Amino acid sequence: MLSRSNVNYEGRKPRRVANSNAAVAHLPTFEPAKITPRGPQPMDDGGLPPFSFVSLDMCQSENNVNHRTSVYLHKRLVVRRGHEFFLKITFSSQYIEHTHKFEVEFTIGESPDSNEGTHIVLEFALGEINGPWACRVVENVGNTVKIGITPSPDCIVGKFHTYVVVDAWDGRHRSPIDENSIIYILFNAWCSDDDVSLPDESQRTAYIMADSGVVYTGQAEQFSARPWEFGQFEQNILDYCIDILDDSKMSLYNRGNVIQVTRKVSALVNSQDDYGILEGKWRGSYAMGTAPTAWTSSVDILEKYATTKSPVCYAQCWVYACVFNTIMRCLGIPCRVVTNFCSAHDNTGNLKTDIVIDENGRMLKERCKDSIWNYHCWNEGYMKRGDLPVGFDGWQILDATPQETSEGIYCCGPAPVKAIKAGLLCYPFDARFIFAEVNSNIHYHLLKPNGTTEMIHIDKTYVGRLILTQDVIPNAAKDITNDYKPLEGKTPKISPP
Amino acid sequence: MLSRSNVNYEGRKPRRVANSNAAVAHLPTFEPAKITPRGPQPMDDGGLPPFSFVSLDMCQSENNVNHRTSVYLHKRLVVRRGHEFFLKITFSSQYIEHTHKFEVEFTIGESPDSNEGTHIVLEFALGEINGPWACRVVENVGNTVKIGITPSPDCIVGKFHTYVVVDAWDGRHRSPIDENSIIYILFNAWCSDDDVSLPDESQRTAYIMADSGVVYTGQAEQFSARPWEFGQFEQNILDYCIDILDDSKMSLYNRGNVIQVTRKVSALVNSQDDYGILEGKWRGSYAMGTAPTAWTSSVDILEKYATTKSPVCYAQCWVYACVFNTIMRCLGIPCRVVTNFCSAHDNTGNLKTDIVIDENGRMLKERCKDSIWNYHCWNEGYMKRGDLPVGFDGWQILDATPQETSEGIYCCGPAPVKAIKAGLLCYPFDARFIFAEVNSNIHYHLLKPNGTTEMIHIDKTYVGRLILTQDVIPNAAKDITNDYKPLEGKTPKISPP
Numbered sequence: 001m002l003s004r005s006n007v008n009y010e011g012r013k014p015r016r017v018a019n020s021n022a023a024v025a026h027l028p029t030f031e032p033a034k035i036t037p038r039g040p041q042p043m044d045d046g047g048l049p050p051f052s053f054v055s056l057d058m059c060q061s062e063n064n065v066n067h068r069t070s071v072y073l074h075k076r077l078v079v080r081r082g083h084e085f086f087l088k089i090t091f092s093s094q095y096i097e098h099t100h101k102f103e104v105e106f107t108i109g110e111s112p113d114s115n116e117g118t119h120i121v122l123e124f125a126l127g128e129i130n131g132p133w134a135c136r137v138v139e140n141v142g143n144t145v146k147i148g149i150t151p152s153p154d155c156i157v158g159k160f161h162t163y164v165v166v167d168a169w170d171g172r173h174r175s176p177i178d179e180n181s182i183i184y185i186l187f188n189a190w191c192s193d194d195d196v197s198l199p200d201e202s203q204r205t206a207y208i209m210a211d212s213g214v215v216y217t218g219q220a221e222q223f224s225a226r227p228w229e230f231g232q233f234e235q236n237i238l239d240y241c242i243d244i245l246d247d248s249k250m251s252l253y254n255r256g257n258v259i260q261v262t263r264k265v266s267a268l269v270n271s272q273d274d275y276g277i278l279e280g281k282w283r284g285s286y287a288m289g290t291a292p293t294a295w296t297s298s299v300d301i302l303e304k305y306a307t308t309k310s311p312v313c314y315a316q317c318w319v320y321a322c323v324f325n326t327i328m329r330c331l332g333i334p335c336r337v338v339t340n341f342c343s344a345h346d347n348t349g350n351l352k353t354d355i356v357i358d359e360n361g362r363m364l365k366e367r368c369k370d371s372i373w374n375y376h377c378w379n380e381g382y383m384k385r386g387d388l389p390v391g392f393d394g395w396q397i398l399d400a401t402p403q404e405t406s407e408g409i410y411c412c413g414p415a416p417v418k419a420i421k422a423g424l425l426c427y428p429f430d431a432r433f434i435f436a437e438v439n440s441n442i443h444y445h446l447l448k449p450n451g452t453t454e455m456i457h458i459d460k461t462y463v464g465r466l467i468l469t470q471d472v473i474p475n476a477a478k479d480i481t482n483d484y485k486p487l488e489g490k491t492p493k494i495s496p497p
Numbered sequence: 498m499l500s501r502s503n504v505n506y507e508g509r510k511p512r513r514v515a516n517s518n519a520a521v522a523h524l525p526t527f528e529p530a531k532i533t534p535r536g537p538q539p540m541d542d543g544g545l546p547p548f549s550f551v552s553l554d555m556c557q558s559e560n561n562v563n564h565r566t567s568v569y570l571h572k573r574l575v576v577r578r579g580h581e582f583f584l585k586i587t588f589s590s591q592y593i594e595h596t597h598k599f600e601v602e603f604t605i606g607e608s609p610d611s612n613e614g615t616h617i618v619l620e621f622a623l624g625e626i627n628g629p630w631a632c633r634v635v636e637n638v639g640n641t642v643k644i645g646i647t648p649s650p651d652c653i654v655g656k657f658h659t660y661v662v663v664d665a666w667d668g669r670h671r672s673p674i675d676e677n678s679i680i681y682i683l684f685n686a687w688c689s690d691d692d693v694s695l696p697d698e699s700q701r702t703a704y705i706m707a708d709s710g711v712v713y714t715g716q717a718e719q720f721s722a723r724p725w726e727f728g729q730f731e732q733n734i735l736d737y738c739i740d741i742l743d744d745s746k747m748s749l750y751n752r753g754n755v756i757q758v759t760r761k762v763s764a765l766v767n768s769q770d771d772y773g774i775l776e777g778k779w780r781g782s783y784a785m786g787t788a789p790t791a792w793t794s795s796v797d798i799l800e801k802y803a804t805t806k807s808p809v810c811y812a813q814c815w816v817y818a819c820v821f822n823t824i825m826r827c828l829g830i831p832c833r834v835v836t837n838f839c840s841a842h843d844n845t846g847n848l849k850t851d852i853v854i855d856e857n858g859r860m861l862k863e864r865c866k867d868s869i870w871n872y873h874c875w876n877e878g879y880m881k882r883g884d885l886p887v888g889f890d891g892w893q894i895l896d897a898t899p900q901e902t903s904e905g906i907y908c909c910g911p912a913p914v915k916a917i918k919a920g921l922l923c924y925p926f927d928a929r930f931i932f933a934e935v936n937s938n939i940h941y942h943l944l945k946p947n948g949t950t951e952m953i954h955i956d957k958t959y960v961g962r963l964i965l966t967q968d969v970i971p972n973a974a975k976d977i978t979n980d981y982k983p984l985e986g987k988t989p990k991i992s993p994p
Contacts, residue, residue: 017844017866034946103947114949115851115942116866121949165947172947253845347514348750354612369514369613388923389992409906426885428925445612449531450600450662450669452611452618495886 018109082153082191187332220341267411269400271311289313343376346436438464515606579650579688684829717838729827764908766897768808786810840873843933935961
């Protein structure tokens with residue numbers, strides 16, 4: 001018998017896929033020219049002083065202001081993609097255009113590859129050039145060149161190493177690897193070409209920059225606001241977010257795709273399948289951990305997970321949603337916590353909530369697969385849906401609470417809020433399940449003595465009676481029920497049925 | 498620190514979901530009436546002889562002919578859903594309509610529930626009734642009643658236990674559990690209401706009933722036909738197919754849904770993720786197992802997997818496809834093996850096949866994520882797609898070879914062939930990847946000395962140049978290239994891009 005450890009779990013991929021920011025490619029500091037020029041070698045470059053790399057200044061304070069990243073308590077440069085940032089390179093002599101050739105390189109992961117966006121080479125031989133990443137010389141004073149670099153608005157989000165390469169007659173001289181030259185590149189809601197582009201500044205302030213807020217809980221008739229510290233800019237949080245994606249082995253190639261990143265994070269926030277951040281508990285004692293109601297900050301949870309590398313105990317829906325919110329805002333993705341009051345849980349996928357009762361009208365819990373929660377929290381992330389036909393950009397539902405497996409994994413979304421309202425449930429991801437949460441009818445079944453049931457009543461208005469999120473106006477709740485469903489009584493035509 | 502074993506891997510489902518045909522509910526043989534009638538008890542039923550269950554005849558030979566299941570080498574009754582089968586029940590006295598009350602019950606799994614289709618109760622009190630499952634009395638001769646039962650055309654596919662219940666004055670008397678009364682219910686391509694309905698008899702013969710065939714391999718210019726024994730009717734194969742689904746913990750509730758069943762089986766045929774049937778190997782030595790080219794029969798492979806419960810070594814694409822074909826046909830789903838010559842493998846999901854070459858035109862394998870196989874085999878299953886807008890019923894691509902993870906699991910499809918041809922890639926499942934296999938352009942990139950690449954040539958015709966399957970005419974290949982793509986040169990407009 002073949003033992004489990006002998007089994008080769010890779011598919012037929014021709015090569016391994018880079019999946020970690022932490023794994024670093026070691027590029028040589030010198031690559032000799034392939035053909036050594038014959039004859040007398042231009043040792044002194046025709047009388048010019050030698051031109052070689054001396055130092056790199058990341059212009060952190062200037063870039064931080066331009067990129068609205070001063071808030072991050074992080075010692076490295078943090079920028080948003082699709083927007084220019086500046087670097088100052090000091091050489092051993094003044095840079096002379098058309099004579100000197102240098103390149104700025106960015107790499108991420110263990111196997112930099114320009115076809116995959118993990119190796120970016122910007123050539124400064126010919127002055128300004130435009131590619132997926134744009135670059136230009138901004139200033140050339142003394143021995144220092146100030147350059148402007150605009151990462152492409154769909155580039156990988158993560159931790160890049162920066163190198164300066166001088167092309168000399170004998171080969172390419174690369175600056176040594178240097179921790180100080182690491183750049184963190186984030187999603188950019190301020191950039192119209194970024195898939196997370198959010199045009200309204202008050203929304204950007206509320207849904208990316210706000211690092212604390214409230215979650216609505218309780219009953220639809222009398223809800224309360226539970227305060228929460230998202231803390232996305234706190235010390236180490238950005239590194240934790242990147243580590244979590246690295247630990248999941250998500251390929252770097254997909255890390256710039258907001259649809260894939262948000263779906264992946266919705267799986268990683270719960271401990272199911274992937275040994276993720278939070279362990280849920282809805283019954284029994286919380287003595288082995290912290291009661292879900294005792295948490296008030298994502299920072300404590302992420303700190304604990306980073307230290308122990310074990311799921312943190314215990315969460316319920318709002319805890320999952322708040323930690324998810326922190327990771328999204330930290331990566332630069334507009335995100336908010338949403339509460340659905342009277343939230344149905346359609347275990348059976350039939351878009352109905354089936355409740356079985358006895359002849360006295362008592363609910364028979366052991367016969368009911370489906371259930372209704374007094375409230376359930378999830379998130380909305382703002383993004384374009386280039387994978388769908390036109391019309392589904394905007395807020396997308398994402399739910400990190402482990403309710404049902406989606407394609408074998410506990411994750412949920414992104415699903416366009418507009419598709420839920422229109423009843424268009426064939427578009428990915430998980431629209432049917434979410435539709436039932438806000439819009440399913442409750443079918444009451446009477447259990448008969450021979451074990452069969454008879455449907456005796458349908459309630460069309462109970463489920464999803466109020467859906468709230470925090471408004472852009474501080475301390476105000478925003479009723480978004482009508483974003484999810486037509487006015488009550490009008491059930492959308494479901495397509496396909 | 499919390500150890501891994503302490504982690505509770507269930508979501509917040511209120512109860513456990515039945516997922517095994519093997520787990521049997523033990524129903525009581527007597528359920529007393531809730532209110533015992535007062536006064537003199539009708540011990541002799543008003544002078545009539547006692548009416549109780551004696552025996553059940555599964556009418557196997559008659560049903561086997563009507564259901565085209567005589568071919569299964571199986572000692573139990575095998576029927577197809579949506580089509581009437583007969584049972585003969587012998588009682589202790591003659592059945593008198595309106596006086597005697599009996600029921601026929603079918604259960605599957607450990608927790609029979611009428612809301613989930615795992616508990617079917619057919620009442621014969623009032624003669625013929627119609628529900629999702631229809632039933633009628635066909636004959637009433639002596640003490641034996643012949644009944645006709647038509648399972649609903651969307652019922653669960655699997656192994657049902659049959660019980661006869663007599664409703665008497667004192668309560669319900671149920672026949673004891675009996676291995677001989679097990680019924681296997683399959684998908685039914687002959688039934689127009691079944692999602693696998695296939696109207697053409699020659700196609701049903703070729704794609705459900707044929708238990709051997711060929712797979713096309715080699716080169717497009719000179720392909721060869723490799724013979725294969727599918728063996729779906731052989732001893733034990735039906736039980737193995739059900740066991741494989743049971744081992745995967747797929748909920749019984751979804752076992753009647755052909756979309757979910759086929760997608761699940763596409764994951765289970767490869768060993769990745771789920772310790773499935775076949776272990777792939779494309780390089781190196783096959784000494785630790787059987788070379789992929791040495792297999793000629795699915796039966797040997799399924800036997801070996803059932804005995805060892807370990808992945809069978811080794812497979813390549815046609816082996817995966819042939820085993821998948823066996824399981825589909827065994828369960829009653831129309832299925833065929835398809836070969837795509839010059840099949841692209843778009844690892845990067847960009848719908849292009851990127852090939853990097855050096856200045857001498859040599860392919861640089863270590864720089865190419867994407868690749869092109871001289872041929873690749875997958876399957877097509879025939880089914881309705883009620884989850885999609887109108888227009889996508891028919892053949893669906895399913896691929897059990899572990900190439901890329903789909904939603905974190907190595908599985909692929911079902912994807913409508915019509916959607917691939919129309920370039921409509923937003924519909925589930927995995928249409929983008931399959932589109933690239935048959936229709937991507939090859940982009941040749943020249944590697945430059947500084948590590949960047951330049952695109953120098955696009956080849957639009959090489960990939961997917963011929964797609965073949967076995968025809969309904971014996972020993973003939975059917976060219977289905979034009980089912981997948983417009984005539985060469987015309988690339989479909991991809992939507993979304």
